[in-house]
Every structure is written in structure tokens, then in C-alpha cells.
Amino acid sequence: MPRTVEATQRVPATLAGARLDQAAAELFSDYSRERxxxxxxxGDLTVDGARVKPKTKLHGDETLDLCATLEEEGRFEPQAIALDVVFEDDAVMVINKPAGMVxxxxxxxxxxxxxNALLHYHPEIAQLPRAGIVHRLDKDTTGLMMVAKTLPAQTALVEQLQARTVSRQYDAVVIGTPVAGGTVDAPIGRHPKDRKRQAVNASGKPAVTHFRVVERFRAHTHVxxxxETGRTxxxxxxxxxxxxxLIGDPIxxxxxxxxxxxxxxxKEILREFPRQALHARKLSFVHPHTEQTMTFRAPLPDDLLMLLDYLREDHATMR
Structure with missing residues (x-):
């Protein structure tokens, strides 16, 4: 069932001059800024009983009243789908997502x-936005994802992502042989002609990716x-x-x-590899309750191990 949230806070003098949305994020810290x-x-969060805009400047000593409804993800059905749960406690789950799962x-x-799987695994998670999902992986990317089980945990994890303090490392197998690693610092936005694609775009959002060489083959490289950022x-x-x-990237x-x-x-595996060769191998974040840094690793899935074995054998045979 939907849950009503009610709370009242008085704006302290230290927040005089702050915008309403900024002050609200500090005073109602269990909820994300977007929410x-x-x-x-x-009009669910008012200032001295009045409905105002998020950019409204506060003078201090106002009363902020919050009365809102947390809706369940009711339109989605729970489904008994197996999950590879790497870690779980009362606040957080870490999932190793398989290829093919949206x-x-x-x-x-x-x-x-x-x-759908999370709604079946933990029905109470229906109270949370997106059933506690904090970030996403593409359908055919494998590996680690964090999921919150409480609203405060979800808010804290989202804030860590926004502050770029969550560490995410990926293994990829790419076409070509870079001499060394490097950094790609280029904004990403919608492709100007194909709305289903992303592209390096001057009007896009800042995006930074660091990469290093793990193993080099004749015409491909494990990187x-x-x-630093998390763009689509x-x-x-x-x-x-x-x-x-990336090998196998259809887009x-x-x-x-x-x-x-x-x-x-x-030749056959390179022609027929069914997905982008990308795996979220390592994930580190600060636990929302214990404030301890937690680090998780997921081994490469079988299809990437087989791809690397073929490339390694070819490299050894032909050099």
C-alpha cells in the first residue's frame, strides 16, 4: 500500500539565503533532491503553508511542511526469477547481473x-522508487549492481553516485591494440539523428572514462x-x-x-559473439548505515573467458 510521509522542519539561520530545494535536501536528508x-x-512541500518554487530563497526561521505519498511500484508484477545475490543485509543488496536481463x-x-525479480525476492521493496535500483547496467552487460532495501539507503547511495565516490571498474574486450591506457574525457548526449543511440556531443553531459591495458592480442585487447561518471x-x-x-557491440x-x-x-566467435564484451567486475561504496567502505568483485562470465582463451591461443600460435 502507498505510504504517507509527514514531517516538519524549521529553517535554521545557517540556511538563510539558501534555495528551498537545497535547504530541503539538508533538512529532509532521507529523500533524494529529485524527489x-x-x-x-x-505542492507537497510548502513554506509557511504556501506553495513556492524550488529556487525560492529562504530567509531563515520558515516552517517547511512535508506531506506526500510514497507510491508502490504497483504496475509491475513480481516474478520468480533467479538472482545471483553477492551480498545482502537489511539495507543493501549487491547483485551479479547476467547477460540478457533488462x-x-x-x-x-x-x-x-x-x-520484477526484486519485487518477488523482497516484496517490501515495492515501497521504494524503481524497487530500490540505484543504477543500471545495459541488458547485455554482466556484473555487479547495488540495490537499496530502504529509502534512506537508496538516498545515500544515489548521493554517493552523484558525488562520484562510488568506484566502478569494468572489464572489456575491444577491437584494436592501444599502445597504453588512457583517459577519454568527452561529453555524452543523445545522437543528433538516432534517438536510440548516445554520442560524444559538445552539448552533452560531462563524462570521463579511464582505461588501462590488461592483455594485448594480435588485433584485440582486454582493457x-x-x-568517473555514469552516462548511458x-x-x-x-x-x-x-x-x-567493444567486440560484439551491436550499436x-x-x-x-x-x-x-x-x-x-x-573467426566464428568474433563474428557471432552475441553481446558487447563488457563486465562490471568491481564495485566499491560506503555502506549507508555502517559507513564502512565495502568492495565486491565478480569473476568474468564464461562467454568472456572463452573469448579471451581463443584470443590468447591465437596470439601464442601466430607470434
Whole structure:
């Protein structure tokens, strides 16, 4: 059932001159800034009983009244889908997502998603926005995701993402052989002609990806990427922009590159690899309750291990 949230705070002198949305984020810290801003716009969070705009400047000593409804994710059905739970306590879950699982229902994927699985696994999570999901992975990207089980935990984890204090590392197998690692610092936004794609775009949002070489093959490279930001398709877009697109990427990858003289099994796997070769291998964040830094690792899935074995064998045979 939907839950009503009611709270009152008096604005201290230390917040005199602050905008309402900024002060609200500090005084009602259990909720995200986006949620509070929506409540302000809806008139659910008022100043001295009056409905005002989020940018309204406060003088101090005003009374902020919050009366809002937390809606359940009621339109989505719980489904008994197996989850690989790496860690769980009363506040947080860490999931190792398989390839092929969509994170959130959308057009073309109305069910069978991580959200549907979470609603079955932990029904109380329906009270949270997006069933506690804090960040996303693409459908065919494997690896670690954090999910909150309480609203304060979700708010804290979202704030860590926004502050760029969550550490996320990915393994990728790319086309091409970079001499060394590097950094791609290029804004990402919607592709100007194809709305389903992202692109390096001067009017996009800042995006920074660091990468280093793990293992180099004849025409491909195993790289490790670290995100500073979390834009949609960021690693896929940035590595393609650097002219090292991911193997198997149906949107940004281009044509497979077959090493000269490669054996038929390697040619086949390079032509037919069914997804972008990307895996979220390591995740670190500060636990919202204990304030301890927690780090998790997920081993490479079988399909990437097999791909690397073929590339390694080819490299050893042909050098």
C-alpha cells in the first residue's frame, strides 16, 4: 500500500539565503533532491503553508511542511526469477547481473526484468522508487549492481553516485591494440539523428572514462575501465570514440576484425559473439548505515573467458 510521509522542519539561520530545494535536501536528508524537488513542484512541500518554487530563497526561521505519498511500484508484477545475490543485509543488496536481463521494464521489455525479480525476492521493496535500483547496467552487460532495501539507503547511495565516490571498474574486450591506457574525457548526449543511440556531443553531459591495458592480442585487447561518471552507454561510446569499440557491440562496435590467418573457431566467435564484451567486475561504496567502505568483485562470465582463451591461443600460435 502507498505510504504517507509527514514531517516538519524549521529553517535554521545557517540556511538563510539558501534555495528551498537545497535547504530541503539538508533538512529532509532521507529523500533524494529529485524527489524533494518533485514534491515542492507538486505542492507537497510548502513554506509557511504556501506553495513556492524550488529556487525560492529562504530567509531563515520558515516552517517547511512535508506531506506526500510514497507510491508502490504497483504496475509491475513480481516474478520468480533467479538472482545471483553477492551480498545482502537489511539495507543493501549487491547483485551479479547476467547477460540478457533488462534492469527496468520499458517498451519492448514489459517483464522478466531485474525489477520484477526484486519485487518477488523482497516484496517490501515495492515501497521504494524503481524497487530500490540505484543504477543500471545495459541488458547485455554482466556484473555487479547495488540495490537499496530502504529509502534512506537508496538516498545515500544515489548521493554517493552523484558525488562520484562510488568506484566502478569494468572489464572489456575491444577491437584494436592501444599502445597504453588512457583517459577519454568527452561529453555524452543523445545522437543528433538516432534517438536510440548516445554520442560524444559538445552539448552533452560531462563524462570521463579511464582505461588501462590488461592483455594485448594480435588485433584485440582486454582493457580495464574505471568510470568517473555514469552516462548511458558510457564505456561503449567512449571506447568507440577512441577507435577501440567493444567486440560484439551491436550499436557502436562496427564490423568484426579478424586477425590474418586466424583459426576458424576464433573467426566464428568474433563474428557471432552475441553481446558487447563488457563486465562490471568491481564495485566499491560506503555502506549507508555502517559507513564502512565495502568492495565486491565478480569473476568474468564464461562467454568472456572463452573469448579471451581463443584470443590468447591465437596470439601464442601466430607470434
Amino acid at each position: 524533494l524537488k518533485a514534491w515542492i513542484n507538486a 534492469v527496468h521494464p520499458a517498451a519492448g521489455n514489459p517483464d522478466g526484468t531485474l525489477l 580495464r575501465c574505471k568510470l 552507454h558510457q564505456i561503449r561510446v567512449h571506447m568507440a570514440h577512441a577507435r577501440y569499440p 557502436y562496435g562496427g564490423r568484426p576484425k579478424l586477425p590474418p590467418g586466424a583459426a576458424e573457431p576464433l
